[in-house]
Amino acid sequence: MKVRIGFLHKKPLIKVKFKGDYFISDEKGCSEKKLDESKVYEIKLIQSKPAEYEWYEKTDTVFDVGKLESHRDKYYLQEKSTRVIKAGRQIGNLDNFEYWLLKKTGDMDGKIYPSGDYKYKKLIKKEAYGEIFFDGVEFHNKINIIPKNEECSFVVEGVNVGIDFHWDHKEDLEYKGELEIIIDNSGSLTAVNIIDLEEYLSSVNSSEMRNDNNLEMLKAQTIAARSTVLATMGKHHYSDGFDLCSDDHCQCYQGISKISELSKRVTENTKGEILIFDSGIVDARYSKICGGITERYSTCWEDMDFPYLASFYDNYPGNEIKSPMSEEATQKFIMDGDFDCFCNTNKNPLPVSLEFCRDLFRWKTVMNAAEIKENLKVKFGIDIGDVTDLITVARGYSGRIFKLEVKGTESSAVISKELNIRRLLSKTHLPSSAFLITKSGTDFILTGAGWGHGAGLCQIGAQVMGEKGYSYKKILKHYYRGAAIKNLSAYTKG
Ligand SMILES: [Zn+2]
Numbered sequence: 415m416k417v418r419i420g421f422l423h424k425k426p427l428i429k430v431k432f433k434g435d436y437f438i439s440d441e442k443g444c445s446e447k448k449l450d451e452s453k454v455y456e457i458k459l460i461q462s463k464p465a466e467y468e469w470y471e472k473t474d475t476v477f478d479v480g481k482l483e484s485h486r487d488k489y490y491l492q493e494k495s496t497r498v499i500k501a502g503r504q505i506g507n508l509d510n511f512e513y514w515l516l517k518k519t520g521d522m523d524g525k526i527y528p529s530g531d532y533k534y535k536k537l538i539k540k541e542a543y544g545e546i547f548f549d550g551v552e553f554h555n556k557i558n559i560i561p562k563n564e565e566c567s568f569v570v571e572g573v574n575v576g577i578d579f580h581w582d583h584k585e586d587l588e589y590k591g592e593l594e595i596i597i598d599n600s601g602s603l604t605a606v607n608i609i610d611l612e613e614y615l616s617s618v619n620s621s622e623m624r625n626d627n628n629l630e631m632l633k634a635q636t637i638a639a640r641s642t643v644l645a646t647m648g649k650h651h652y653s654d655g656f657d658l659c660s661d662d663h664c665q666c667y668q669g670i671s672k673i674s675e676l677s678k679r680v681t682e683n684t685k686g687e688i689l690i691f692d693s694g695i696v697d698a699r700y701s702k703i704c705g706g707i708t709e710r711y712s713t714c715w716e717d718m719d720f721p722y723l724a725s726f727y728d729n730y731p732g733n734e735i736k737s738p739m740s741e742e743a744t745q746k747f748i749m750d751g752d753f754d755c756f757c758n759t760n761k762n763p764l765p766v767s768l769e770f771c772r773d774l775f776r777w778k779t780v781m782n783a784a785e786i787k788e789n790l791k792v793k794f795g796i797d798i799g800d801v802t803d804l805i806t807v808a809r810g811y812s813g814r815i816f817k818l819e820v821k822g823t824e825s826s827a828v829i830s831k832e833l834n835i836r837r838l839l840s841k842t843h844l845p846s847s848a849f850l851i852t853k854s855g856t857d858f859i860l861t862g863a864g865w866g867h868g869a870g871l872c873q874i875g876a877q878v879m880g881e882k883g884y885s886y887k888k889i890l891k892h893y894y895r896g897a898a899i900k901n902l903s904a905y906t907k908g
Pocket residue numbers: 650651658659660661663664665
């Protein structure tokens with residue numbers, strides 16, 4: 415099973431060095447090519463026309479095609495401005511599609527959407543096209559550079575790593591598999607790496623795995639990652655010409671340069687294992703530290719929930735939580751440094767490589783009104799004058815805020831979804847949106863719990879579970895309620 419990873423975007427020029435023999439192919443066909451291993455090849459855009467597209471707001475997601483019927487009235491009312499799109503992939507005999515009900519909206523290019531990124535979709539009216547120059551030849555629309563054997567690899571210069579994060583920088587990275595260069599929607603070049611799913615997984619997991627990590631936790635995490643890749647293929651980057659991007663948006667992928675022996679071994683040990691709920695693949699999200707209670711999908715992403723991403727205490731037996739957390743309960747929860755849970759870094763030992771997580775079970779930071787004003791302007795394009803107050807409008811089941819009102823001297827703004835709130839209240843990202851706000855002059859003191867969105871598997875919790883003797887199967891059953899562990903081969907044979 416192959417996956418398509420977009421890893422370099424909107425470039426006029428891409429520099430690559432090749433090792434081994436490759437076939438070069440364009441729309442017309444294939445030719446074998448001996449590439450000079452000592453040469454840096456420049457793949458250049460000659461001319462292009464960007465795609466024509468329209469922006470749509472997603473009003474609903476439906477999983478069962480039969481249920482589309484009940485939505486008929488809703489979208490027939492505004493027939494001209496609405497569309498239904500089938501997104502996803504068929505994976506063997508697993509139907510992994512969902513249906514989006516879309517309503518036409520204004521231009522959303524380059525904007526962070528205050529109500530959540532996942533709401534807006536770009537639909538192509540006319541594909542981008544153009545000419546690409548590579549090794550003395552002009553190619554129309556795309557080039558496929560296909561390895562002749564397993565030994566082949568290529569190095570791409572200046573790949574952005576950790577976009578938008580504090581470790582944002584450029585590196586030369588090495589890849590295996592096929593290199594496809596496409597004209598992207600902006601009319602520039604995008605590099606896509608077409609690679610085997612298992613090889614991709616060993617790579618993405620390498621950056622998260624250290625030799626002192628618990629092996630059962632690593633296995634559980636690998637199975638979660640494999641499931642999520644399959645569950646989200648063809649959805650996150652619907653109009654982009656690839657399945658997943660190489661940034662944190664999907665999963666951080668840095669080619670084969672960083673594949674560790676440990677990651678390779680764990681991937682092989684769990685080869686093909688995935689999580690299934692009903693007859694669908696589980697979108698098995700995970701984050702670093704839930705803080706003691708896991709969060710629901712709707713607090714972080716779209717306004718819908720999955721039974722397997724429930725909210726529950728991250729301890730044993732892990733009773734489920736049935737309602738959003740009140741202000742009073744949140745206060746008690748966040749101030750409780752002794753909260754009984756697997757991911758309590760104050761109570762449970764951590765391996766050396768995870769020591770950096772210790773201070774993020776409970777944390778405190780200060781944000782000035784002027785910084786918030788600036789972030790609102792720069793990141794969201796919203797100007798409300800000087801920031802005078804932050805008001806919690808709604809909290810999720812784990813105390814994470816998913817609606818925050820920012821009051822200003824001119825007007826006010828509401829920022830929705832946990833990630834947007836974390837973007838607003840930090841130069842990069844606040845550890846989590848489970849926090850209490852105390853005003854002190856023009857400063858806002860934020861006292862919080864956990865690191866990350868908190869939905870699905872809690873990595874530190876899983877590490878501690880593993881050390882306490884729980885198997886990877888038990889860990890997965892704890893974090894993904896009602897999900898079964900199956901092998902992909904059972905669905906893809908014959
Ligand atoms: Zn992505």
